[in-house]
Amino acid sequence: MKYFYRRDWLWSLPLSLAIGAGLSSIQPGNWFIGWLGFTILFFLSLFLLTISTRWAGGGRILLWMVALAFTFRFAGGVSTYLLLPLFGYDDSDDQSGHVFTDAHRRDDQAWDLAASAHPVFDAFNRKFAYDQYGGLLAFSASIYRYLSPDAHRLLMLVLLSALMGALGVPFLWKAATIQWGEKTAMAAGWVFALYPESVLLGGSAMREPYLHAFSAFALWGFTDWQVQHNKNSLAWLALGIAGMLLVSPSIALVTLIILGGWVYFASERGRLSWWMIVVALLVFLAGLFLLSSSLDRQGNLGGGTPLAVINNFIRESLRWNIYKIEEESGWVQKLFDEWPRWIRLPFVVTYGSLQPVLPAILIAPTTVIWKVIGIVRSLGWYVLLPALILSPLAAAGTGAEAKRKFLMWLTLIVWGWILFTALRGGGDQWDNPRYRTILFLWHAILAGHVWVWWRETANAWVRRVVLMEIIFVGVFAQWYANRYFHIGMQMPFPVMVAVIVGAWTLILAWGLWRERKKDAGHGV
Numbered sequence: 001m002k003y004f005y006r007r008d009w010l011w012s013l014p015l016s017l018a019i020g021a022g023l024s025s026i027q028p029g030n031w032f033i034g035w036l037g038f039t040i041l042f043f044l045s046l047f048l049l050t051i052s053t054r055w056a057g058g059g060r061i062l063l064w065m066v067a068l069a070f071t072f073r074f075a076g077g078v079s080t081y082l083l084l085p086l087f088g089y090d091d092s093d094d095q096s097g098h099v100f101t102d103a104h105r106r107d108d109q110a111w112d113l114a115a116s117a118h119p120v121f122d123a124f125n126r127k128f129a130y131d132q133y134g135g136l137l138a139f140s141a142s143i144y145r146y147l148s149p150d151a152h153r154l155l156m157l158v159l160l161s162a163l164m165g166a167l168g169v170p171f172l173w174k175a176a177t178i179q180w181g182e183k184t185a186m187a188a189g190w191v192f193a194l195y196p197e198s199v200l201l202g203g204s205a206m207r208e209p210y211l212h213a214f215s216a217f218a219l220w221g222f223t224d225w226q227v228q229h230n231k232n233s234l235a236w237l238a239l240g241i242a243g244m245l246l247v248s249p250s251i252a253l254v255t256l257i258i259l260g261g262w263v264y265f266a267s268e269r270g271r272l273s274w275w276m277i278v279v280a281l282l283v284f285l286a287g288l289f290l291l292s293s294s295l296d297r298q299g300n301l302g303g304g305t306p307l308a309v310i311n312n313f314i315r316e317s318l319r320w321n322i323y324k325i326e327e328e329s330g331w332v333q334k335l336f337d338e339w340p341r342w343i344r345l346p347f348v349v350t351y352g353s354l355q356p357v358l359p360a361i362l363i364a365p366t367t368v369i370w371k372v373i374g375i376v377r378s379l380g381w382y383v384l385l386p387a388l389i390l391s392p393l394a395a396a397g398t399g400a401e402a403k404r405k406f407l408m409w410l411t412l413i414v415w416g417w418i419l420f421t422a423l424r425g426g427g428d429q430w431d432n433p434r435y436r437t438i439l440f441l442w443h444a445i446l447a448g449h450v451w452v453w454w455r456e457t458a459n460a461w462v463r464r465v466v467l468m469e470i471i472f473v474g475v476f477a478q479w480y481a482n483r484y485f486h487i488g489m490q491m492p493f494p495v496m497v498a499v500i501v502g503a504w505t506l507i508l509a510w511g512l513w514r515e516r517k518k519d520a521g522h523g524v
């Protein structure tokens with residue numbers, strides 16, 4: 001095979017046999033059946049990752065990137081599966097080795113469906129409500145039915161999630177290299193491979209790893225068609241969009257909006273033939289109907305039309321999440337009682353955008369394993385957040401007009417999605433970041449551009465934004481420390497907000513004054 005050489009069999013097959021044996025030993029059921037199933041899946045993973053990495057042509061750097069992406073996701077998934085029953089909470093999720101409740105419920109339904117006499121396509125029926133869209137449930141049930149018919153082996157799904165989470169890296173690398181250059185590809189690739197929330201999701205039986213891979217397929221297909229005029233690559237675009245439609249139609253719609261804006265701002269409208277426009281519209285409409293029918297599985301959203309169903313779902317979700325934030329947090333309830341009603345929505349957006357809140361997980365008591373998971377997740381978001389905040393500034397400093405317009409468009413979409421998921425997930429420290437990470441491929445691209453821009457310009461606003469974040473974390477951490485352990489002075493919440501905003505205002509004023517002075521010195 002072109003990218004899988006004869007010598008690759010000498011390491012991949014023995015490794016697959018050994019890993020398969022080890023995994024089968026820690027899972028229930030007949031050892032031989034488990035060994036055979038795990039060996040097949042692990043060899044398939046190595047095969048696909050090897051050929052895609054060589055095809056992308058990134059050399060040793062990309063090899064390490066893909067290897068670490070796969071290893072961290074799979075090792076993390078196996079570790080949480082083994083450690084949560086021992087060191088987690090005494091609830092059904094932890095005791096079954098699941099990090100995410102959604103993964104637990106979908107996994108149980110997948111096994112029930114696989115073990116039944118019903119066809120796999122029953123996953124798209126209303127009975128299986130824990131998978132809104134049905135595609136991932138059908139796939140999971142198929143794996144259980146044909147590779148693990150005798151026992152419920154969760155780690156098979158974890159292995160496939162790790163594969164999908166890592167498989168997008170070579171496609172992102174190749175697309176970013178031909179579109180923006182190797183420096184951006186390298187920075188975006190490392191972010192995409194190692195971002196903690198993505199790693200955690202890639203070690204769980206969740207839909208996000210699949211969406212990351214499908215997004216990367218679509219990106220490569222679109223980029224190769226746009227830059228190198230290779231129409232055969234449109235098959236990858238079609239595969240990516242089709243996969244998204246099965247797993248989460250809303251992401252297919254958002255991706256079409258991103259790519260449509262890309263074509264428009266890159267002044268490439270002349271390349272779009274009438275049949276491409278028709279196909280895109282048909283896919284968009286199909287996604288709209290799939291999304292509305294999935295959201296209204298129980299038939300309680302009403303509205304009649306797909307847009308009405310989606311509108312009712314969003315409205316009810318926002319109302320419910322504001323209620324949940326107020327109900328689950330005493331201090332938030334107190335603030336809502338004391339503050340004007342109009343401030344609730346901005347508060348939810350701000351609070352949601354900061355989730356998972358780093359100062360909270362640093363101070364709030366919990367078990368050791370959840371403390372480690374929480375700190376790593378929060379650090380990942382707080383490291384990425386300055387890059388996303390600076391993305392408009394980095395985009396504005398880009399020379400080429402088409403590139404600048406697209407980056408500004410992408411920044412608008414990404415921040416729109418972050419704010420929407422902050423409203424959709426409210427202050428939930430799990431659903432909110434998970435929803436946000438669905439579009440992580442595009443976050444990584446923006447972060448890669450910001451990193452290259454900063455390395456080339458040494459722009460002072462990077463240090464200022466980081467300083468603003470440090471102040472927020474420090475002041476908020478003291479507030480939490482006093483709340484839980486009575487350390488330091490008791491600062492009322494409005495006073496704390498005033499201190500943070502005041503410090504930010506001083507930094508912004510100082511930065512603007514310095515920039516104006518520098519411009520004046522250059523005769524601008």
